Amino acid sequence: MSELHILSVTKQFGTVPVLHGIDLVIRQGEFFTLLGPSGCGKTTLLRVLAGFLMPDSGSVMLGRQRLDLLPAHQRDIGMVFQDYAVFPHLTVAENIGFGLKARSVSSAQMRERVQEAMQMVQLDGLADRLPSALSGGQQQRVGLARAIAIRPQLLLMDEPLSNLDAKLRTELRDEIRDLQKRLGITTIYVTHDQEEALAVSDRICVMNRGRAEQTDDPFTIYSAPATRFAASFVGTMNFIPCDNHGASLRIGQDGLAQTHALQGMCPRGAFELAIRPEHIEIVSGTDSRPDGYVLQGRVEKTVYLGREVQIKLALNGYSLLVQTPVPSRRNLAREGDRISVWLPFAHLVMCHPDGRAGALQPS
Amino acid sequence: MMRQGFDVWKPISGGLWLLLLVFLVWPLSSVLVGSFIDNDSGAWSFSNYLDLWQSRAFHRAFINTFIAGFGGMAGALVLGLTLAVLTSYWSVKGRGLIQTLAILALVSPPFIGAYAWIVLFGANGSVRVFLREWGMTIPSIYGAGGVILVFAFKFYPYVYLIVSGALQALNPSLEEAAESLGVPPWQRFLKISLPMIMPAILGSALLTFVLSIADFGTPRLIGRDFNVLATEAFSLFASEIGGHAGGASALSVILIATSSVFVLLQRYAVRSDLYHSGLVKSRIPKPASGFGGLMVYGLAYLIVLCGAIPALTAVLFSFRKTSGPVFQPGWSLQSYEKILSSLTTPIINTLTYSGAAVCLIVMAGTLLGYLIARRRGPSTAALDTLLMVPYLVPGIVMGIALVTRFNVPPLAITGTGLIIVLAVFVRRLPYASRAVAMALRQLSPSLEDAAISLGYKPWQAFTRVTVPLIAPGIMAGALMSFVTAMNELSASLVLYVGGTITMPVRIYLSVMDGDYGTASALATVLLALTVISVAAAFHLSGRKQSVLL
Numbered sequence: 001m002s003e004l005h006i007l008s009v010t011k012q013f014g015t016v017p018v019l020h021g022i023d024l025v026i027r028q029g030e031f032f033t034l035l036g037p038s039g040c041g042k043t044t045l046l047r048v049l050a051g052f053l054m055p056d057s058g059s060v061m062l063g064r065q066r067l068d069l070l071p072a073h074q075r076d077i078g079m080v081f082q083d084y085a086v087f088p089h090l091t092v093a094e095n096i097g098f099g100l101k102a103r104s105v106s107s108a109q110m111r112e113r114v115q116e117a118m119q120m121v122q123l124d125g126l127a128d129r130l131p132s133a134l135s136g137g138q139q140q141r142v143g144l145a146r147a148i149a150i151r152p153q154l155l156l157m158d159e160p161l162s163n164l165d166a167k168l169r170t171e172l173r174d175e176i177r178d179l180q181k182r183l184g185i186t187t188i189y190v191t192h193d194q195e196e197a198l199a200v201s202d203r204i205c206v207m208n209r210g211r212a213e214q215t216d217d218p219f220t221i222y223s224a225p226a227t228r229f230a231a232s233f234v235g236t237m238n239f240i241p242c243d244n245h246g247a248s249l250r251i252g253q254d255g256l257a258q259t260h261a262l263q264g265m266c267p268r269g270a271f272e273l274a275i276r277p278e279h280i281e282i283v284s285g286t287d288s289r290p291d292g293y294v295l296q297g298r299v300e301k302t303v304y305l306g307r308e309v310q311i312k313l314a315l316n317g318y319s320l321l322v323q324t325p326v327p328s329r330r331n332l333a334r335e336g337d338r339i340s341v342w343l344p345f346a347h348l349v350m351c352h353p354d355g356r357a358g359a360l361q362p363s
Numbered sequence: 364m365m366r367q368g369f370d371v372w373k374p375i376s377g378g379l380w381l382l383l384l385v386f387l388v389w390p391l392s393s394v395l396v397g398s399f400i401d402n403d404s405g406a407w408s409f410s411n412y413l414d415l416w417q418s419r420a421f422h423r424a425f426i427n428t429f430i431a432g433f434g435g436m437a438g439a440l441v442l443g444l445t446l447a448v449l450t451s452y453w454s455v456k457g458r459g460l461i462q463t464l465a466i467l468a469l470v471s472p473p474f475i476g477a478y479a480w481i482v483l484f485g486a487n488g489s490v491r492v493f494l495r496e497w498g499m500t501i502p503s504i505y506g507a508g509g510v511i512l513v514f515a516f517k518f519y520p521y522v523y524l525i526v527s528g529a530l531q532a533l534n535p536s537l538e539e540a541a542e543s544l545g546v547p548p549w550q551r552f553l554k555i556s557l558p559m560i561m562p563a564i565l566g567s568a569l570l571t572f573v574l575s576i577a578d579f580g581t582p583r584l585i586g587r588d589f590n591v592l593a594t595e596a597f598s599l600f601a602s603e604i605g606g607h608a609g610g611a612s613a614l615s616v617i618l619i620a621t622s623s624v625f626v627l628l629q630r631y632a633v634r635s636d637l638y639h640s641g642l643v644k645s646r647i648p649k650p651a652s653g654f655g656g657l658m659v660y661g662l663a664y665l666i667v668l669c670g671a672i673p674a675l676t677a678v679l680f681s682f683r684k685t686s687g688p689v690f691q692p693g694w695s696l697q698s699y700e701k702i703l704s705s706l707t708t709p710i711i712n713t714l715t716y717s718g719a720a721v722c723l724i725v726m727a728g729t730l731l732g733y734l735i736a737r738r739r740g741p742s743t744a745a746l747d748t749l750l751m752v753p754y755l756v757p758g759i760v761m762g763i764a765l766v767t768r769f770n771v772p773p774l775a776i777t778g779t780g781l782i783i784v785l786a787v788f789v790r791r792l793p794y795a796s797r798a799v800a801m802a803l804r805q806l807s808p809s810l811e812d813a814a815i816s817l818g819y820k821p822w823q824a825f826t827r828v829t830v831p832l833i834a835p836g837i838m839a840g841a842l843m844s845f846v847t848a849m850n851e852l853s854a855s856l857v858l859y860v861g862g863t864i865t866m867p868v869r870i871y872l873s874v875m876d877g878d879y880g881t882a883s884a885l886a887t888v889l890l891a892l893t894v895i896s897v898a899a900a901f902h903l904s905g906r907k908q909s910v911l912l
Contacts, residue, residue: 051815051816074818082809085807085810087832089832099818102817102818147817
């Protein structure tokens with residue numbers, strides 16, 4: 001086992017480019033997630049790794065081995081599918097042993113390894129069941145056990161949880177994560193669910209329109225998005241349209257005095273400032289503060305969620321979603337109220353017109 | 364850059380192309396080319412078409428074909444639609460029996476129908492004789508009316524099965540919604556349900572039209588002077604044998620063209636079947652009671668029993684005492700003794716040829732179905748289109764095409780059993796490959812991907828995962844192909860020689876000779892084999908009616 005190098009991989013379907021030169025290095029034993037909306041190319045990249053699709057150019061190296069030159073069935077890659085792909089005519093045990101049969105493992109050893117894999121995914125006692133007698137979650141456990149039973153060099157998972165209900169999804173998600181750590185198999189996981197990606201991954205690659213937008217650990221992805229797309233796709237983000245004329249800084253439709261600290265940190269021209277709802281704080285009074293920007297808006301809607309409250313705030317030319325811990329009933333903002341909020345500089349993200357994003361640089 | 368290694372599906376695709384080109388396109392090209400070659404001079408000309416144009420016999424046959432087609436269609440539509448509506452809206456007891464009787468009518472070959480109606484209502488038919496003793500005379504079955512009657516009772520099950528399928532797929536909430544909006548019952552059916560099942564009605568109607576104009580046995584046996592294009596082509600072919608079959612070829616081309624128009628219309632009608640409702644709760648039929656209930660029961664059972672008359676008659680008459688070709692009072696197994704002593708050849712031939720054809724159909728059909736469902740590409744799309752052709756070509760035309768192409772080297776197989784096998788193979792192949800393609804579309808492609816990722820070569824993934832999963836579907840399709848192969852008359856009639864005679868041909872000849880005892884016994888054997896195969900296919904397919912269509 002060794003590092004996986006994806007080098008300038010491109011792929012077109014007909015005249016439509018799906019992958020524009022993807023370069024990625026996946027470390028040994030890493031849980032690596034490809035995250036993006038449907039059509040971003042994440043599944044295409046996964047199928048290139050599996051060998052079901054040939055890249056138009058570029059190469060894939062696993063250690064010193066040129067993976068993309070091998071036919072799919074010789075790659076020794078375990079794959080878990082979105083629709084489980086459990087063989088309906090074979091029992092649970094036969095499904096899990098299917099890959100071992102192709103590897104001419106002795107029957108005693110096969111029994112042992114099937115047993116072992118079934119225990120790992122908690123399917124003990126179901127060996128002789130047919131898939132039609134299993135729930136969706138159990139079927140996907142079979143799919144998982146079947147993939148790890150061959151002790152693959154690489155484990156690929158294509159949205160394995162998207163057909164399960166919410167509760168089962170988190171449960172199995174944690175199990176997959178634990179199993180992967182225990183076995184130390186290098187794993188590439190495809191999902192469009194950002195929460196799932198944050199929960200399981202060592203590193204995440206955010207993909208959009210066939211490009212890798214940002215590759216980082218979950219904390220960095222969430223707190224320091226490198227592109228506007230990454231900022232918008234992972235978690236909830238407020239975007240405030242701004243324009244720096246030099247003479248004044250326009251925030252939405254409001255003009256801001258030249259003396260404000262914020263202007264010094266902004267480039268000339270149009271851009272957006274982004275901030276997460278939970279980083280906006282409700283304050284009393286309208287006094288400006290040196291470490292942030294205070295503004296006033298009208299409460300348009302409040303949604304009470306028990307642990308927290310979401311407030312939609314209407315401002316001049318834009319709106320903000322604010323998420324705060326629930327104050328006392330007396331303090332609960334009502335529709336029509338005017339309140340002040342504080343946007344700390346430390347949490348503001350600068351989004352440039354070219355799509356790049358980054359922290360606000362103090363002047 | 365070729366990175367994936369050898370793709371076994373490329374040579375398979377090539378082989379299938381070759382097969383279809385040699386045994387479908389090449390023979391049909393002989394009909395097309397032959398139709399433009401003058402019988403006397405051997406030069407290119409339109410003389411064959413001009414002769415037809417001036418022939419009054421042709422004019423009559425052309426008009427008669429449409430009379431038979433529209434008549435059969437109208438009759439089948441009235442019967443099938445009535446039965447479908449009755450059994451969908453009212454709970455009629457014995458639904459299983461109704462279905463079985465309808466299916467019996469569907470699978471029993473049309474020429475058995477024609478012959479059974481002759482036995483009952485022919486010149487000396489039992490029913491007519493019986494009625495005559497009571498002083499009643501009814502017109503004999505022969506002629507246009509008889510042909511239409513046979514078609515109506517033979518083809519109504521198509522309409523019944525397709526339309527009741529569509530009615531079942533209809534969300535009953537729609538009619539309930541209309542009811543809550545104050546629409547009275549009759550208008551609910553006319554304004555809500557009828558428009559939604561219209562594609563099914565239209566599609567099944569056109570299907571019965573195509574089947575009616577392609578049928579050869581019925582007009583031949585029961586039509587007397589009522590000649591249609593199919594019978595006319597056969598007569599011309601029989602009289603031209605030895606020389607160029609220019610006239611028969613030209614007639615064949617016209618027959619193909621006519622049936623093509625309606626097959627394409629049918630495809631179009633079925634394609635616009637857009638009304639699918641996702642959540643389907645099943646319709647709860649009203650109990651049939653009182654006078655209305657009596658009418659419902661009477662009508663439903665009248666239709667299916669009349670439809671089953673031919674099959675029942677054949678069985679009944681096979682046990683009657685005969686002296687020579689004439690029926691005598693009383694019962695005996697004489698007819699069976701006769702076929703066992705002197706007519707085993709057609710039975711053995713039929714089983715051998717049908718068995719061989721089905722083996723070929725299963726192999727080629729499975730591979731073709733896989734290509735169509737899983738390997739889309741320009742070559743596969745062209746193959747798929749080519750597979751439309753057998754739907755357009757009536758059996759008699761296929762027979763003529765094969766004879767004219769293969770009676771000279773390099774492939775002089777006319778007069779052998781092989782050519783009969785090939786005729787069935789080519790005609791039935793599209794049904795089998797479509798069925799396989801349909802079964803495959805319901806199977807997730809990731810199953811094969813999973814097997815490949817686990818270390819199996821693509822070909823092994825196909826044979827170890829896909830084939831076992833679609834095997835019941837393949838078997839059901841094979842049995843239905845076996846049924847059509849056994850019952851195939853029109854192509855075999857052109858292709859057979861003494862030693863390669865089949866059961867349908869023997870039955871046809873016996874009826875023409877008036878030897879009804881032998882015909883009944885053979886027909887009963889054929890019917891028994893058919894019913895067993897259909898029952899097995901029905902069982903294997905998980906009781907899906909679509910396997911029968």
